[in-house]
Amino acid sequence: MPRPSQVSQRRAQLIRALAQVMAQQGYEAASIREIAQAAGLAPGLVHHYFPDxxxxxxxxxxxxxxxxxxxxxxxxxxxxxxxxxxxxxxxxxxxxxxxxxxxxxxxxxxxxxxxxxxxxxxxxxxxxxxxxxxxxxxxxxxxxxxxxxxxxxxxxxxxxxxxxxxxxxxxxxxxxxxxxxxxxxxxxxxxxxxxxxxxxxxxx
The missing domain is CATH 1.10.357.10 (Tetracycline Repressor, domain 2)
Structure with a gap:
């Protein structure tokens, strides 16, 4: 199980990544794979921190x-x-x-x-x-x-x-x-x- 500090860090990474991808191509076009890539994480990990x-x-x-x-x-x-x-x-x-x-x-x-x-x-x-x-x-x-x-x-x-x-x-x-x-x-x-x-x- 990830440590609380690691969870906060990963969530912050994903939040920043969504902002980055949204700025480039919009929310609707932003895929989980692209968000994960911008965060430097595997796509499968995203749902450990956010349900959708x-x-x-x-x-x-x-x-x-x-x-x-x-x-x-x-x-x-x-x-x-x-x-x-x-x-x-x-x-x-x-x-x-x-x-x-x-x-x-x-x-x-x-x-x-x-x-x-x-x-x-x-x-x-x-x-x-x-x-x-x-x-x-x-x-x-x-x-x-x-x-x-x-x-x-x-x-x-x-x-x-x-x-x-x-x-x-x-x-x-x-x-x-x-x-x-x-x-x-x-x-x-x-x-x-x-x-x-x-x-x-x-x-x-």
């Missing part, structure tokens, strides 16, 4: 999600505006800094729509991403003296960010347009939000 390819995709989604959330923690401790700008930048930087990772995410999102096991993990990642934006938007609104529906704002901002990433990866566009549009959305939301000390708010 979908389980391996779930593990990759969990792994990439954890990495992404860790990167977003870089924004912690910054002033409200700097924090939100940094979160937006960190979201969008995956396009240029890690194009293979972005390719994996686009395929994960597509698979999440038809594979409940992948969809559940993806939904958890999105919830964590959105919660960070809610906190940052709330802090910025308070600093600006505004009362903002941060949940709705975060959902809109996240939709714009992912739309920008998807279009950037598939159709291109002017450099930096997604970040500019994201911040314009933030400023628009804040401008439309009532003042925290307005009569309507005080009456509530």
């Amino acid at each position: 390819k979908e389980a391996l995709l779930v593990a990759l989604t969990e792994d990439l999600g954890a990495q992404w959330l860790t990167r977003l923690d870089e924004a912690e401790g910054l002033a409200p505006e700097a924090r939100l700008r940094r979160l937006i930048s960190l979201h969008l930087s995956v396009d240029e800094a890690r194009p293979d990772e972005l390719g994996c995410w686009l395929q994960i999102i597509a698979e999440a729509a038809r594979r409940p096991s992948v969809g559940a993990v993806w939904a958890g990642v999105v919830l964590s991403l959105r919660s960070r934006l809610v906190v940052a938007l709330t802090a910025l609104a308070e600093a600006r003296g505004r009362t903002l529906d941060a949940e709705a704002g975060a959902a809109a901002l996240l939709a714009l960010i992912y739309g920008g990433l998807t279009l950037g990866a598939t159709a291109g566009g002017p450099p930096g347009y997604a970040a500019t549009a994201a911040w314009a959305l933030v400023e628009g939301l804040l401008a439309a939000a009532p003042s925290a000390d307005s009569p309507s708010q005080a009456a509530g």
